[in-house]
Amino acid sequence: KAGVTQTPRYLIKTRGQQVTLSCSPISGHRSVSWYQQTPGQGLQFLFEYFSETQRNKGNFPGRFSGRQFSNSRSEMNVSTLELGDSALYLCASSLAGTGKHEQFFGPGTRLTVL
Amino acid sequence: AQSVTQLGSHVSVSEGALVLLRCNYSSSVPPYLFWYVQYPNQGLQLLLKYTTGATLVKGINGFEAEFKKSETSFHLTKPSAHMSDAAEYFCAVSSNSGGSNYKLTFGKGTLLTVNP
Numbered sequence: 001k002a003g004v005t006q007t008p009r010y011l012i013k014t015r016g017q018q019v020t021l022s023c024s025p026i027s028g029h030r031s032v033s034w035y036q037q038t039p040g041q042g043l044q045f046l047f048e049y050f051s052e053t054q055r056n057k058g059n060f061p062g063r064f065s066g067r068q069f070s071n072s073r074s075e076m077n078v079s080t081l082e083l084g085d086s087a088l089y090l091c092a093s094s095l096a097g098t099g100k101h102e103q104f105f106g107p108g109t110r111l112t113v114l
Numbered sequence: 115a116q117s118v119t120q121l122g123s124h125v126s127v128s129e130g131a132l133v134l135l136r137c138n139y140s141s142s143v144p145p146y147l148f149w150y151v152q153y154p155n156q157g158l159q160l161l162l163k164y165t166t167g168a169t170l171v172k173g174i175n176g177f178e179a180e181f182k183k184s185e186t187s188f189h190l191t192k193p194s195a196h197m198s199d200a201a202e203y204f205c206a207v208s209s210n211s212g213g214s215n216y217k218l219t220f221g222k223g224t225l226l227t228v229n230p
Contacts, residue, residue, distance in 0.1 A: 004157070033218070043204065043220035056217055090157055100146045100165040100208070103218065105157030 004093050004106035012112045018079040021109045025072050025093030032074040033103060034066060037088040049074055086113045116141040116207050120221035128229050133192040135224045137205030140186060146208040147188045149179055153201045200228045
């Protein structure tokens with residue numbers, strides 16, 4: 001069974017630009033969560049989508065948004081990039097959500113904002 | 115609100131020695147607890163989890179953890195460290211405050227170094 005895939009793996013943008021990251025979950029998984037990982041703040045929850053609906057959201061500004069398609073693939077978008085948005089963005093999928101179910105993580109997208 | 119504290123951002127052990135990584139959590143409701151491992155330039159991989167039942171849980175690669183409700187702890191141990199165990203380890207808690215919407219909260223991570 002193929003794992004969680006994320007594209008692109010690396011991205012360089014400049015301040016003020018916007019970026020879209022993509023995540024393909026494991027086949028059959030309906031829940032996709034996104035996390036931001038930085039050396040200073042660690043792993044922080046961005047949001048979770050389940051069956052195309054945002055079910056849970058972390059404490060991030062509205063510049064961070066996401067969506068999920070009918071095939072469970074998910075995208076997250078960051079508008080008006082700031083230097084502090086430089087991070088590893090991780091996507092995770094699970095069968096039914098973040099409760100007691102294991103989340104399977106992709107390799108991440110490394111975003112650098114110059 | 116739930117939170118996770120991992121004591122020691124960096125732990126160094128000798129090959130063959132005991133590995134002990136500490137995790138304490140706070141949660142207003144019974145939590146689900148997880149340990150994940152992250153190798154360089156990779157995503158996170160689940161080592162083990164506690165949901166209900168037996169408080170001593172065994173995971174992959176010889177790791178185990180014990181859920182102690184009275185101490186709100188979920189420490190990770192391995193009797194004998196191997197060079198391949200060098201990685202960053204994250205403790206996480208998943209709980210909700212009502213309904214079916216859970217949120218996974220991670221600790222800051224502990225970088226494990228294994229010396230030959």
